[in-house]
Amino acid sequence: MNETGYTCQQVMRITGLSQRQLSYWRKTGLVIPKQRTAGGHARYSFADLLILKTARKLIDAGVSVQRIRRRITSLTDFLPSCNIPLTELSLVATGDMILVLHQETTFEALTGQEWVYSVxxxxxEAATSRGIIEPKQEELFTAPENTHKNIAVNQ
Amino acid sequence: MNETGYTCQQVMRITGLSQRQLSYWRKTGLVIPKQRTAGGHARYSFADLLILKTARKLIDAGVSVQRIRRRITSLTDFLPSCNIPLTELSLVATGDMILVLHQETTFEALTGQEWVYSVxxxxxEAATSRGIIEPKQEELFTAPENTHKNIAVNQ
DNA sequence: AATGAACAAAAAGGGTATTTTTTGTCTACT
DNA sequence: AGTAGACAAAAAATACCCTTTTTGTTCATT
Known part of the structure; x- marks a missing residue:
């Protein structure tokens, strides 16, 4: 048995995808393992595994394979050029985009769209539009009590 | 003239939305400014401005107003209960979800879905599935040169 | 200067029928 | 084990028609 790469069985166990899906996706070019054993058996790389796992997440979220095809390409292109250990990354995958987050410091949309913006x-912008001297902005925030539940603050 | 809140003109300038859109959205409940001047003129809060800007981003991305309505509600609910200065937040808006990122340490989907996962x-998971003792994982990463372009690293 | 109402055009949603894509199952092969 | 091929069912995309939503424009009102 070869030591490098993941076998179909392993990929199936880890991702929960079926053999048929892997087979069809190989044939139609969604994820093609670069490695093959002497006997012609597929060996998936960890990057392949990551892509397949992402695809699985999207499927679970109700995204169709055709939409996944359109999005997954950018991830396939990105991973080989990524000089950060993959394990330091986190992913956000939706039907419309795939975000890559590094540690907790940077992130970048893989689609061309500009998805992220800061308040x-x-x-x-608002201060500029209001005129040179802006009023006390603090008053404009909805004054918070102490009932946060949607964001976990760690300080 | 009242000092607090943003006028229609200002909101139009900042968000790029039309007067007609603000008017219709007020009437149909998408964003209703709480404040009114004595003359009955609308004054939008900064939170309103943030919601409207988000809506604009989604429109630019091709999301329909009806889908925006379904999503924006969660943001409207969230902002008043947020005890973090809004300016410390960043947003990610797509047709399927709106993410809130705090500083660079935490983030939380406003929808119930679990979108984020770490490599x-x-x-x-992969190591476990492979057997108790895992092989040298380093070999499985696509060995990077130094040609990153999709992620800005700050170290 | 901002609002509201009325009309018409553009954009989007819902339904159905048809075509294409995807998957499961079975079979044979190495 | 793992792969490939063939057939049929399930899922998704496409096209079409029709209804609803959204927006621009114009006008009157405060």
């Missing part, structure tokens, strides 16, 4: 930036 | 977690 601080909006505030600057 | 490290996948690696653990």
């Amino acid at each position: 601080a930036e909006l505030e600057r | 490290a977690e996948l690696e653990r």
Whole structure:
């Protein structure tokens, strides 16, 4: 048995995808393992595994394979050029996009669209639009009590 | 003139939305400014501005207003209960979800879905599935040169 | 200057029928 | 074990028609 790469069985166990799906996706070019054993058996790389896992997440979220095809390409292109250990990354996958987050410091949309924007930036725009001297912005925030539940703060 | 809140003109300038859109959205409940001047003129809060900007981003991305309505509600619910200065947040908006990112440490989907997952977690799953003793995982990564372009690293 | 109402055009949603894609199952092969 | 091929069922995309939603424009009102 070869030591490198993941076998079909392993990929099936890890991702929950069926043999038929792997087979069809190989044939139609969604994920093609670069390695093959002497006997012609597929060996998936860890990057392949990551892509397949992402595809599985999208399927579970109700995204069709055809839409996945359109999006997954960018991830396939990105991974080989990524000089960060993959294990330091986190992914956000939806029907419309795949985000890559590094540690907790940077992130980048793989699609061309500009998805991420900061509220601080909006505030600057707003202040500029209001005139040179802006009023006390603090008053404009909805004054918070202490009942946060949607965001976990760690400080 | 009242000092607090943004006028229609200002909101139009900042968000790029039309007067007609603001008017219709007010009437149909998408974004209703709480404040009104004595003369009955609308004054939008900064939170309103943030919601409207998000809606604009989604429109630019080709999302229909009806889908925006379904999603924006969660943001409207969230903002008043958020005890973090809004300017410390960043947003990710797509047709399927709106993510809120805090500083660069935490983020939380406003929808119930679990969108984010770490590659490290996948690696653990993979290692477990492979057997108790895992092979040298480093070999399985696509060995990077130094040609990153999709992620901005700051170290 | 901002709002509201009325009309018409554009955009989007819902339903159905048809075509294409995807998957399961079975079979044979190495 | 793993792969490939053939057939049929399930799922998804496409096209079409029709209804609803959304937006621009114009006008009157405050």
